[in-house]
Amino acid sequence: MAERMAARLMDATTPLTERYAERIAAAFAKYPDKRSAVMPILFLAQETYGYLTAEALREVAALCEMDPTQVQSIAGFYTMYRERPKGRYWLQVCTDLPCALNGADAFYRDLQEYLGIHEEGGTSADGLFTLEHVMCLAACDKAPMLQCNFRYLESLDLAKMKAFIEEKRAELEREVANGAVAGEGA
Amino acid sequence: MRGRGGAGFPTGVKWSFIPPSEPLTYVVVNADESETGTFKDREIMEGNPHQLLEGALICARAIRASAVYIYLRGEFWDIAAALDERIAQLYDEDLAGEDILGSGWGCDVFTHLGAGAYICGEESALLESLEGKLGMPRVRPPFPAQKGGGLYYEPTVVNNVETLANVPWIMEHGAAAYRAIGTEQSTGTKVFCVSGNVQRPGNYELALGTPLRELLYDCAGGPPEGRQFKAVLPSGGSGPIVPTTEEILDTPLSYEGCVAAGTILGSASVIAMDDSVDMTWVASKVTKFFRHESCGKCTPCREGTYWLDRVLDRILAGEGRAQDIRLIDSVAKNMQGATLCALGDFAANPIIHTIAHFPADFQAHFENAVEVASAAEAAGD
Numbered sequence: 001m002a003e004r005m006a007a008r009l010m011d012a013t014t015p016l017t018e019r020y021a022e023r024i025a026a027a028f029a030k031y032p033d034k035r036s037a038v039m040p041i042l043f044l045a046q047e048t049y050g051y052l053t054a055e056a057l058r059e060v061a062a063l064c065e066m067d068p069t070q071v072q073s074i075a076g077f078y079t080m081y082r083e084r085p086k087g088r089y090w091l092q093v094c095t096d097l098p099c100a101l102n103g104a105d106a107f108y109r110d111l112q113e114y115l116g117i118h119e120e121g122g123t124s125a126d127g128l129f130t131l132e133h134v135m136c137l138a139a140c141d142k143a144p145m146l147q148c149n150f151r152y153l154e155s156l157d158l159a160k161m162k163a164f165i166e167e168k169r170a171e172l173e174r175e176v177a178n179g180a181v182a183g184e185g186a
Numbered sequence: 187m188r189g190r191g192g193a194g195f196p197t198g199v200k201w202s203f204i205p206p207s208e209p210l211t212y213v214v215v216n217a218d219e220s221e222t223g224t225f226k227d228r229e230i231m232e233g234n235p236h237q238l239l240e241g242a243l244i245c246a247r248a249i250r251a252s253a254v255y256i257y258l259r260g261e262f263w264d265i266a267a268a269l270d271e272r273i274a275q276l277y278d279e280d281l282a283g284e285d286i287l288g289s290g291w292g293c294d295v296f297t298h299l300g301a302g303a304y305i306c307g308e309e310s311a312l313l314e315s316l317e318g319k320l321g322m323p324r325v326r327p328p329f330p331a332q333k334g335g336g337l338y339y340e341p342t343v344v345n346n347v348e349t350l351a352n353v354p355w356i357m358e359h360g361a362a363a364y365r366a367i368g369t370e371q372s373t374g375t376k377v378f379c380v381s382g383n384v385q386r387p388g389n390y391e392l393a394l395g396t397p398l399r400e401l402l403y404d405c406a407g408g409p410p411e412g413r414q415f416k417a418v419l420p421s422g423g424s425g426p427i428v429p430t431t432e433e434i435l436d437t438p439l440s441y442e443g444c445v446a447a448g449t450i451l452g453s454a455s456v457i458a459m460d461d462s463v464d465m466t467w468v469a470s471k472v473t474k475f476f477r478h479e480s481c482g483k484c485t486p487c488r489e490g491t492y493w494l495d496r497v498l499d500r501i502l503a504g505e506g507r508a509q510d511i512r513l514i515d516s517v518a519k520n521m522q523g524a525t526l527c528a529l530g531d532f533a534a535n536p537i538i539h540t541i542a543h544f545p546a547d548f549q550a551h552f553e554n555a556v557e558v559a560s561a562a563e564a565a566g567d
Contacts, residue, residue, distance in 0.1 A: 035318035078301035140381035
């Protein structure tokens with residue numbers, strides 16, 4: 001059944017169904033109700049479009065047989081969905097109590113300073129890094145920590161993050177030199 | 187065994203609530219692990235995924251469930267992917283799917299990812315989220331185990347990861363052997379997550395009833411060099427804070443022992459604080475968490491956490507008014523028992539108990555404070 005559905009989705013050919021037909025069909029196969037697949041499919045839409053555009057929300061709504069407004073409310077309620085474009089690297093620093101007892105607030109301020117990002121959720125001038133706070137990520141024994149595009153970086157300090165940031169900046173420079181990107185970053 | 191997610195409800199009793207003749211029932215594994223200071227389920231699933239899967243399937247067999255859904259917080263996508271591989275093995279070995287081992291009973295096993303919402307660790311909000319809705323608590327009754335209250339309105343057992351991970355051991359060694367560990371009312375072992383101001387933060391599995399002193403000193407290595415412990419949150423951000431007096435350090439870490447000491451064991455996420463920490467700041471930190479995580483459904487929690495956070499910010503900025511302590515204490519007490527889920531009560535705890543145990547920490551912020559004429563004026567900015 002999942003294969004037949006995947007084939008049907010491929011025929012519809014939107015960027016989302018073209019890229020993820022099999023994974024969408026697999027998501028629907030898990031539940032007796034199409035609506036239950038809305039969260040996994042929103043993640044796939046986010047990967048396809050970079051963030052949840054109005055077009056992406058309409059497409060997910062059609063797939064899950066929901067109203068686009070309902071899908072938008074889901075996207076707004078859960079913090080892992082991006083409703084606006086972000087930098088190529090989305091840095092979310094935990095500053096909840098256990099992390100803060102181990103220097104996470106100062107770590108966050110140092111990162112802000114180093115990246116030149118002064119508002120919550122702001123993006124660095126080169127478009128590479130978006131920086132914001134996040135609530136407890138269940139890694140309290142490895143503070144300070146953050147997640148970068150949903151991958152955990154743990155037991156951090158500013159020196160480690162500087163190395164990480166410079167490596168990503170160098171990567172971007174190489175891409176620009178090779179003509180892979182226009183120089184604006186993400 | 188009592189449930190390891192936080193409430194400590196007897197697991198067998200929970201299972202027994204499932205009506206025996208219902209044709210369609212579910213097991214939902216709560217792997218949303220989002221309580222501040224809790225990081226045990228992550229390690230169980232990373233280190234010993236089969237123990238969880240086996241426990242979940244034993245529960246499913248007991249209630250003859252047709253499917254198991256493992257709800258993981260979205261950030262655990264890599265753990266979910268690893269679990270999916272183990273689940274595929276179960277199907278290959280005829281331990282999941284149709285007609286398991288020729289028994290005539292079949293059960294599917296699926297993972298499901300959340301997307302960032304603390305409230306989805308609350309079981310009825312988790313079920314809403316699994317159904318593709320906003321993660322907001324349901325009005326109960328009906329409870330999840332009852333027709334109309336569970337997943338897709340069918341009777342459902344919702345158990346924490348650690349709870350189910352205990353089940354295979356009990357099946358193998360028997361109830362008497364399990365009861366021989368721990369205390370009379372709190373049987374077995376518990377994974378304690380230790381974080382905050384300690385030398386060796388991490389997960390430690392100990393018999394329930396082990397004294398707090400042993401956990402904080404022998405396991406976690408005591409406070410940082412040159413410091414003393416000042417306070418501990420035995421149950422993450424949501425339980426009452428207690429000062430680390432000699433008497434408290436001797437508290438047996440069991441459900442009943444923690445209640446006798448004026449706090450709760452909860453999920454046993456022990457956050458330790460040393461004597462350099464200002465408890466007003468602690469109250470503010472925890473309140474910011476709850477302000478962000480309140481789902482907004484119940485007014486006392488939504489508005490209460492918002493105003494508590496603003497008044498605490500004002501106090502920490504040195505702009506507190508003399509009656510602000512009374513004000514936040516009153517707001518917090520009015521939130522208690524006034525919400526659909528326990529989050530409203532949790533959010534009141536950091537205020538009420540820090541004020542009760544550490545009044546001097548609050549007073550220190552009020553050196554230049556003046557009494558403002560009316561409570562209404564005090565609540566405004």
